[in-house]
Amino acid sequence: MFNFCKEFNSCKEFKISEVIKNISRFEENEKYSTNIEERFNIPWRMEIVKNNGYFEFYLRCEKEERENMKWLIHVDYTLKLASKNEMMKWTKRGTWIFLTRPSRCGCPNFISWKVLESDCVVNDSIVVEAHVKINKIIDSPCIENENQKMFLLHHTVKNVSSIKEGGNYFTKTEKRFNIPWKLNIERKNGFFGLYLHCTKELSNKNNWTIEVEFDLRLVSLNGQSLSIKLTSTYKEHYGYGWDKFLRWDDMLEKYTVNDSIIIAALVKITKMTGCEEE
Structure with a gap:
């Protein structure tokens, strides 16, 4: 059903991370998405947004919507942003349920963009991470509206x-x-x-x-x-x-x-x- 790879002692847990460059050129309302990475046969990526003076940070599940099928993925997640101080990271935790179609979870006001620039930017780059624990996966047929x-x-x-x-x-x-x-x-x-x-x-x-x-x-x-x-x-x-x-x-x-x-x-x-x- 799923190819459960041996990550984090065979638990359904994984981490994705990326160095995002050229932070100084970000404009208001600009989005940036990392490349898709498959974990446990499910496509994931991170997304950041500069919006209204804030750094928004999200985890995205890109599993496709499928005709006559319903799916559910219940996760615990931790989003991390590296600081110049190696002993400290900006961190947000949460629980989310992804349902049936691609969607995202995360924080629309993770930190202010000014704090990001002063505390997290090194060589015009930042390091972002998402740690994810999958608690439940359901993938089953459902009846769709014939007139859809x-x-x-x-x-x-x-x-x-x-x-x-x-x-x-x-x-x-x-x-x-x-x-x-x-x-x-x-x-x-x-x-x-x-x-x-x-x-x-x-x-x-x-x-x-x-x-x-x-x-x-x-x-x-x-x-x-x-x-x-x-x-x-x-x-x-x-x-x-x-x-x-x-x-x-x-x-x-x-x-x-x-x-x-x-x-x-x-x-x-x-x-x-x-x-x-x-």
Whole structure:
């Protein structure tokens, strides 16, 4: 069922760690995710955010949502940030249950960004660690709503390096449940932005709304991936996403193979109004 490797005396415990560089260039609302690492056949990574003067620190479980399956992973976790004083580490502990889809747990106000800069940054770098103990894993079939509207959009983008600063790249429009959709890459202020567009036009007959939960994903041709989950309501031709998905140069370094990447959106339509004729 699971390949329980011999980590920490054969207990279901593990540690992931990384040195994160170029801390001084972080901008407000910027996110950084470490590479995915598999432990006990489950993909994990850490995520940090600079937000409103704070250093946010999270543990992410990237186990995929699967049709007609329900899963649960109960963990105890400890998030650690190394200090310049080797005898001290900034530490937060907690317990969490990951359910059915990729999600995260952690601390939105781990420490202030100023304290991070003064106490933890060495050579413009920090060291972060996540210690995890898996208490329970449940993976079993479940009955899904037969009328559930879910779909996947994906596209291979070639010649990524040709997208200039301030430029955009749009995929072709594809219809799902008779609604037109497309994906959009934006290169702005040194960041890679990714968006899901609903291109349905306004109607003279009636107003319409489409409520969705969606997972935007950047995938390397070698399998490495980065994702973010969002919830939005479309009322007109518009695109929702994240303008600071990651740094443009980090995207080129970590995710491009032969100057190509894959962008994708896994979309779940939770409610539609005004679309009955379609």
